[in-house]
Amino acid sequence: MGMSGRLLKLMCINLVLLTLVTACSASRPAPVSGVNARGQMKADGRHYIVVKGDTLYSIAFQVGTDVPTLARHNRIAPPYAIYPGQALRIDVPTRSQYRVKKGDTLFSIARRTGHKMPELAQLNGLTYPYHINVGQRLNLGTRVPNNKAVTISKPNAAPAKVATNKPKASSAPNTGKSSSTKGSAPLAPPSGKAYPAKADQKTATTSGAIAWRWPTEGQISSGFSLSETGNKGIDIKGNRGQAIRAAAAGKVVYAGNALRGYGNLIIIKHNDDYLSAYAHNEQLRVKEQETVSSGQHIADMGNSDTTDIGLHFEIRYQGTSVDPMKYLPKR
CATH class of the missing domain: 3.10.350.10 (LysM domain)
Known part of the structure; x- marks a missing residue:
């Protein structure tokens, strides 16, 4: 067989291999897009496949909605149990x-x-x-x-x-001080039932309102942004191992690292409306379903799933990201 014949045969083999690879990959689910958890999106882009470690809270957090809305959308009743392999609709309004x-x-x-x-x-x-x-x-x-x-x-x-x-401007200044005129007084009380703080907690209130406190010490390196791709919380610089504390009393509804981009993450539910999130921790000191008090040591600062050491802190109201600087007291 001449040189031209061998080249033609080689080209035919490569074409067959390329066809096989394309056919195999076409049947696989599309990679995760939008929902940055460890599971996979279906090819239609409207469903998420649950994997081990996911919770409805972690998925709702990434979708940008609240748990009741996502649960209703999928006809899931409390206590919102989900299982690996389950397909959840995430095309919420x-x-x-x-x-x-x-x-x-x-x-x-x-x-x-x-x-x-x-x-x-x-x-x-x-x-x-x-x-x-x-x-x-x-x-x-x-x-x-x-x-x-x-x-x-x-x-x-x-x-x-x-x-x-x-x-x-909605972004927080590098001094870490809020541009809001409010002090340590909380916002209008949310309608849901709040998890109470300990009786001796100085920041606790008896009106049912959430008394927010700073989750850690340090300078703010990045503030909140309302843009679609902007920062959905604030970033606070600090030292490795520095104590991360609960910004308010509540219940831990997620503690793990299943959400890409957040590293070791803790999500605390404060009442039916408010959640707070603490990302990039070195070590988690609380477990899911654990009740925590305001100021309790819940994690150690680190840089999991990021390059710089610090805390990424978010507050969500009914699943929507809000500016933490409008809730945290002046300092």
């Missing part, structure tokens, strides 16, 4: 936003969007007198507003007019 216009008030926006004003204020971390700015984006959530009234400090006061000055 996305949370919408409203851009504030001149002349708007929080009251007018709430009425127009079908919300109760206290609920809309709580969803966006706003406190009395509810100042909003032209161009500011307000989270509207996906839920139909419930009928539970939320206690606010001055319920009979007239709604505040929109400020025409330039909106304040």
